[in-house]
Amino acid sequence: MDFRILKPRGKLSDHIQAIWSVKTIGGQHGTIKKPLYCDGGSGVTFLLSGEACLSSSLISDPIIVQKYNHKTQIIELSHGAQLCGIRFQPGMMLPSLINNDSQIMSVLTSLHEQLSEQNQSRHLTTLYRWCGQQILPREAAFAKRAKLIKLATQGKIGEQFPYNQRQVERRFHQWLGMSPKYFQRLRRVHSSLNKLRENPDVSLADFALEHGFSDQAHMTREFKTFVLTTPGELSRRMKNSLSMSLKKQH
Numbered sequence: 001m002d003f004r005i006l007k008p009r010g011k012l013s014d015h016i017q018a019i020w021s022v023k024t025i026g027g028q029h030g031t032i033k034k035p036l037y038c039d040g041g042s043g044v045t046f047l048l049s050g051e052a053c054l055s056s057s058l059i060s061d062p063i064i065v066q067k068y069n070h071k072t073q074i075i076e077l078s079h080g081a082q083l084c085g086i087r088f089q090p091g092m093m094l095p096s097l098i099n100n101d102s103q104i105m106s107v108l109t110s111l112h113e114q115l116s117e118q119n120q121s122r123h124l125t126t127l128y129r130w131c132g133q134q135i136l137p138r139e140a141a142f143a144k145r146a147k148l149i150k151l152a153t154q155g156k157i158g159e160q161f162p163y164n165q166r167q168v169e170r171r172f173h174q175w176l177g178m179s180p181k182y183f184q185r186l187r188r189v190h191s192s193l194n195k196l197r198e199n200p201d202v203s204l205a206d207f208a209l210e211h212g213f214s215d216q217a218h219m220t221r222e223f224k225t226f227v228l229t230t231p232g233e234l235s236r237r238m239k240n241s242l243s244m245s246l247k248k249q250h
Contacts, residue, residue, distance in 0.1 A: 001025060001032055001077070006124045008131070014146055015092045015135050017041055021123040023082035024050070032077045038069045038226055039190045040090035040176060040183055044097065046112050050081030063108050067098050068177030070186070072228050084115060084123040086131060090183070091149045091175035092142060094134065098174075107134075145175065149183075188212055189226045192219070196231060200238035204231050 005020045007013070017039075024032060045064040052059045053076040077083075096104040111130055115123055148171065172180050192211045196202070205216045208231075213219035220230050227234070 002120065004120070004124060006128060008128065011136060012128075012131060015089055015142060016131055017087040017089050019084075019086055019124050019127045019131065021082075021084035021120050022077070023120055024077050024079055030079070034075055034077075035228075036073045036075055037190065037193060038072050038186060040178070040186050041069055041088055042067050042090075042093040042097075043069075043085055043087045044108065045083055045085035046115055048082040048084065048112075048116050051078040052076060052081050052083060063105075063112055065097055065100075065108075067093060070178060070182075071226055082120070084120075084127060086127055089146075090187075091145060091172075093175075094138070145171075149175070185222060186226055189222050192231075193223075193227060193234070196234060197238060200235040202235075204235070207231070 001022060002025050003020070003022045005018050007018050008016045043066045045059075045066070047059055047062045047064070054064075055073045056076075094104065095101075111126075115126060118126060148168070169179055172178065172183065176183055178186070188211065192207070192213075195211065196207070204219070208214075208216045208219035211219070213222065216231075220232070223229065223231050223234070
């Protein structure tokens with residue numbers, strides 16, 4: 001599998017987590033399965049060739065707009081599959097995409113046609129340029145939204161914003177498809193997952209307390225909800241993967 005990713009810098013990074021491209025390469029047979037861990041972000045995916053399934057459902061539309069991301073999904077790529085896409089920061093998807101605006105969908109159709117005619121090496125550049133054209137002119141309108149999301153997830157909504165709890169809830173559901181509380185839980189698991197990757201040998205009981213869970217059982221329940229597996233199972237997989245990688249080097 002040939003997977004390429006570009007993480008924007010500067011102002012665009014406030015809106016875009018990553019621009020990516022993937023294709024199954026010659027000689028691979030069968031289906032490749034990968035977890036797409038939830039982080040509260042949203043995205044646009046372009047299916048350029050081959051077949052792909054998301055959570056066991058065949059992707060039939062060449063353009064997939066994922067407005068909200070609540071739980072981990074499994075993507076399956078068949079031989080010859082080629083996809084690319086844009087991953088937005090949580091709550092930062094363009095309103096026109098959230099609202100299924102016919103004009104932006106027409107623009108995406110043209111972009112899909114352009115990407116289909118290019119080789120993989122040009123996909124990241126094309127998508128990066130498109131993001132700059134579509135997002136940067138609207139940056140000022142997103143600034144207050146980004147700050148509100150950050151403060152709300154930290155439990156720090158106060159006098160800086162003239163919103164009561166009900167208004168904050170409504171805005172979160174509009175931007176993220178979930179409540180601030182649910183988003184806090186999701187982001188805690190997402191952050192913990194990244195830390196677990198860095199040190200899979202850690203004591204899970206201590207790890208749970210260090211990352212804001214009441215105990216290891218609470219952490220396990222939250223991981224099952226959002227990641228569809230347990231911290232213990234993830235730790236074992238990571239250690240096995242590391243062991244196999246080290247064996248290949250010797």
